[in-house]
Amino acid sequence: MNGSNRAPDDRPVVFMATTQQPYHPRHYHLMAVGLHRAGVPARMVAQPDHAEHPPGPVPVVFVEVSPGRLARFLSAPRVIRAALALRPRVVHVTSLDLLPWAVLLRTFARVPVLYDSNEDYPADILLKEWLPRPARTVLSRVVGRVEPWCAARLDAVTLADEGTAANFAGIGTPLIVIYNFPWLEMLGGADADDVEPEFDVSYHGSLPQLYLDPLLATARILHDRGVPARWCLVARDYRDEERSALEERIRRAGLLDRMTLRYNQPFTEMPGLLRASRLGFIPLPDRPKFHRNLPRKLFEYLAAGRPAVVSDLPPIRRLVGDAGCCVLVRPGDPVESADALQELLTAPNRAREMGERGRRLVADRLNAEREVGPYVDLVRRLGAGVRNGG
Known part of the structure; x- marks a missing residue:
């Protein structure tokens, strides 16, 4: 069968999160909706939040709420199972908690995996008021090393600004900045x-x-x-x-x-x-x-x-x-x-x-219509089998 007669790939891009943010302004309303508008199927897997949301164009698969930070990290296998049940063409991991699991997912499930670094997490940890100050410093350093190490073993990293991109300099994984511009x-x-x-x-x-x-x-x-x-x-x-x-x-x-x-x-x-x-x-x-x-x-x-x-x-x-x-x-x-x-x-x-x-x-200039095009192109390439590292 030649390419022109090939059936369209209706497998979705699946966004995975361990957080209670199924309708995140960036992950849902910018990225997932951007794919949907470009004709690329998308799905969201996340915990329900505290708001009443009107139906959106991208379906959401809700997983059981895991209260507490440790429980959220340990909920990753359940989130991954829900994502794989959707037969994804690409998985986009949107939680720092999921990053180590994402490396395993790419290795064993053989599905392209992206990671979104929504903000400068090592610097963000230093602001966490619920953590003792000495623990913030140690955890910030750990994340500053682990995050780029894991990202180097994935297919691409998306970032919200050029400043965060500096955390991943030299890792060899394709980086793409997608600013949080409005539609x-x-x-x-x-x-x-x-x-x-x-x-x-x-x-x-x-x-x-x-x-x-x-x-x-x-x-x-x-x-x-x-x-x-x-x-x-x-x-x-x-x-x-x-x-x-x-x-x-x-x-x-x-x-x-x-x-x-x-x-x-x-x-x-x-x-x-x-x-x-x-x-x-x-x-x-x-x-x-x-x-x-x-x-x-x-x-x-x-x-x-x-x-x-x-x-x-x-x-x-x-x-x-x-x-x-x-x-x-x-x-x-x-x-x-x-x-x-x-x-x-x-x-x-x-x-x-x-x-x-x-x-x-x-x-x-500062609108999502101009911003999401390179991201859509990246997802299409990954879905077609163009992987990081061959």
């Missing part, structure tokens, strides 16, 4: 600016202490100045006990009446939530991780046509420092952050112009 359909149109926003400042994503401390300090300064800023915090992956702790912390700061809290919102609702606010705020600390990684929420503010006050760190400065769509402030300086937010809130025309520049930046 063009997430762009806020001109009509969105005609609606009076419900909030003045928003923040969305995880809220560890390193982010929450400068955010509350900034909000308190504005409050003390008599600036009646209305805040919306959209907290991701929050359980009931975490909600109570967050609300108690905000109450102690005397800001509960200024803050609207939303929990575990589906990613598909984020464009509307961001357009319901005048400004975004991204108070990243000056730590090694943020000298390499870019916050995905920055691109989402740009797509929504909302200017953001963002920590002035090297990756952010290189990307948008001269674009006129954000105000960069000194990391860890709540007074400078409050000054920038107050200035934009009292200059709505300037804020609107900055938001429009950000929207145009996404429309012209």
Whole structure:
């Protein structure tokens, strides 16, 4: 049978995770949806999370929840069995927990395996507040060696930015950077600016202490100045006990009446939530991780046509420092952050112009339509049998 008469390969690309993030903004809404739009079947295998999600174009196979980090690591065989039952043409591993297992999977199942390093994990471990400080240092060093060693034995590595790619320099495995840019359909149109926003400042994503401390300090300064800023915090992956702790912390700061809290919102609702606010705020600390990684929420503010006050760190400065769509402030300086937010809130025309520049930046360059093409090509080559190392 010649190639033109060959039946199309309907085996899916299977994304595997041990985390409770089946609809991850990157793995599901960017990568898996990108494959689906290119006509490549995709499936997701993961634990269910805490949100109610509308049906998406990529089917999800849910595995039993494994609470706790050790249980999550040990759940890998169950996740792998669920993935192999789908007869994958390619497996894309999206959890660091699964990386050692991925080497075994590629060796014994003889299926192409990719690994996604979503962030600088060795630097990220140094920020983990639940770990004793000495343990963070040791674990960071271990991951810094094991991650590239395992990745060198796989078929390709995908990365969210050039900074993380430096962790894998010289391993011989193909590397491809796929930035977390939004789809063009997430762009806020001109009509969105005609609606009076419900909030003045928003923040969305995880809220560890390193982010929450400068955010509350900034909000308190504005409050003390008599600036009646209305805040919306959209907290991701929050359980009931975490909600109570967050609300108690905000109450102690005397800001509960200024803050609207939303929990575990589906990613598909984020464009509307961001357009319901005048400004975004991204108070990243000056730590090694943020000298390499870019916050995905920055691109989402740009797509929504909302200017953001963002920590002035090297990756952010290189990307948008001269674009006129954000105000960069000194990391860890709540007074400078409050000054920038107050200035934009009292200059709505300037804020609107900055938001429009950000929207145009996404429309012209920083969009998923331009970003996912090389990834789709890579997956097709691997599915056709072009493997790393022959």
